[in-house]
Amino acid sequence: MGYVLGLRCKECGKEYPKEPKHVCELCFGPLEVKYDFDAIKKVLTRELIESRKPNMWRYKELLPLDGEPTVGLDVGYTPLHEAKNLAKKLGMKKLYLKNDSVNHPTFSFKDRVVASAVSKAKEFGFDAVGCASTGNLANSVAALAAEGNMEAQVFIPFDLEAGKVIASQVFGPKLVKIYGSYDDVNRLCSEIADKYKVAFVNINIRPYYGDGSKSYGYEIAEQLGWRAPEQVVVPIAGSSLITKVYTAFKEFETLGLIGKVNTKMFGAQATGCSPVTTAVKNGWDNFKPQKPTTIAKSIAIGNPADGYYGIKVINESGGWAEDVTDKELVDGINLIASTEGIFTETAGGVVVSVTQKLLEQGKLDPDKETVLCITGNGLKTQEALVGRYPDAPEIYPKLEEYEKVKADL
Numbered sequence: 001m002g003y004v005l006g007l008r009c010k011e012c013g014k015e016y017p018k019e020p021k022h023v024c025e026l027c028f029g030p031l032e033v034k035y036d037f038d039a040i041k042k043v044l045t046r047e048l049i050e051s052r053k054p055n056m057w058r059y060k061e062l063l064p065l066d067g068e069p070t071v072g073l074d075v076g077y078t079p080l081h082e083a084k085n086l087a088k089k090l091g092m093k094k095l096y097l098k099n100d101s102v103n104h105p106t107f108s109f110k111d112r113v114v115a116s117a118v119s120k121a122k123e124f125g126f127d128a129v130g131c132a133s134t135g136n137l138a139n140s141v142a143a144l145a146a147e148g149n150m151e152a153q154v155f156i157p158f159d160l161e162a163g164k165v166i167a168s169q170v171f172g173p174k175l176v177k178i179y180g181s182y183d184d185v186n187r188l189c190s191e192i193a194d195k196y197k198v199a200f201v202n203i204n205i206r207p208y209y210g211d212g213s214k215s216y217g218y219e220i221a222e223q224l225g226w227r228a229p230e231q232v233v234v235p236i237a238g239s240s241l242i243t244k245v246y247t248a249f250k251e252f253e254t255l256g257l258i259g260k261v262n263t264k265m266f267g268a269q270a271t272g273c274s275p276v277t278t279a280v281k282n283g284w285d286n287f288k289p290q291k292p293t294t295i296a297k298s299i300a301i302g303n304p305a306d307g308y309y310g311i312k313v314i315n316e317s318g319g320w321a322e323d324v325t326d327k328e329l330v331d332g333i334n335l336i337a338s339t340e341g342i343f344t345e346t347a348g349g350v351v352v353s354v355t356q357k358l359l360e361q362g363k364l365d366p367d368k369e370t371v372l373c374i375t376g377n378g379l380k381t382q383e384a385l386v387g388r389y390p391d392a393p394e395i396y397p398k399l400e401e402y403e404k405v406k407a408d409l
């Protein structure tokens, strides 16, 4: 392999060697991984990619490792499901769901970023990995650290869903609950990362984390038959996924693997934590931080690390952004479940109901090929639905008993 040249500042362009570093010393801009695209173009073809196993590493030349991956070898290549029933319900022509609610091993798209970051942390010689998390990232760091025989230190807000907490604890990490929001957790983790030798996947080795998300975009393009969709709706927390999915399409275009990219990117947040969508709707270049109050905890980041770039991608691509209430997002969870048989978490509910809202506003074109990013699994956020359905009848195992309740089912 060896297509990674180093790091480069997204703002001033200053270059750095490959190291565990994420902020530019000159301008404090974020650092990105720089690849040798001329060399990649000579080797990477559709045929080569198609000949490889169905996981995110089939695009390994475009991922930030020097050697082969050491954890998360089965991550990715999740279904791109054509959602005919949901499309009909919404009055759309061609609708797909990129379904990372069934990603391996912890049922969210975070397995992609963590597989990339933990493999990189191993290359750098770290013994411990960590994260500041809204839930899914903690699950994934704990799982992939276990697979990689590394120590995991995961930090989460104290009030996360029970399913998210247990789904970290089962892997045996060092887990700390913080009195505060994700943004408070993140601030503390930055201080810990400065002082102790821990690879915080979304802080000090963030450039290598973010690029794992590109695989989500590469897969969409490949699974559509080697083209970028016309519209994509993405849930936004830190704004990494939305920027990296767009980057992925653009890189495939640069490499000649797909034709010209005309994709409009649409951002989705919960109204109770909507710094990015609020900025887009008001025409601001940058966001104002918020204090989160929503049940969509996995995307409740009030001060998003890449928020500025998320807004930029939405505007430059000609897309738009919207947010929905907690009640609307629950309706979204129920709608996708009842039409497509997919149980997604609160973030997925946000995407579905934002899509509905954008269609009503005329911002999304119902006739254009659209992909919704379904990024997490509903079994982990059952609190959102508890008490929302009538109790099922309980009967003795007798035919007469069944016949008594049959008509009311």
Ligand SMILES: *Cc1c(COP(=O)(O)O)cnc(C)c1O
Pocket (backbone or CB within 6 Å): 108, 109, 110, 136, 137, 235, 236, 237, 238, 239, 240, 241, 242, 298, 299, 345, 347, 348, 375, 376, 377
């Ligand atoms: C983290 C997360 C997101 C958003 O990711 P960012 O890259 O931080 O914007 C979306 N959906 C789910 C389920 C997540 O866990």
Ligand SMILES: [Zn+2]
Pocket (backbone or CB within 6 Å): 009, 010, 011, 012, 013, 014, 024, 025, 026, 027, 028, 029
């Ligand atoms: Zn810089």
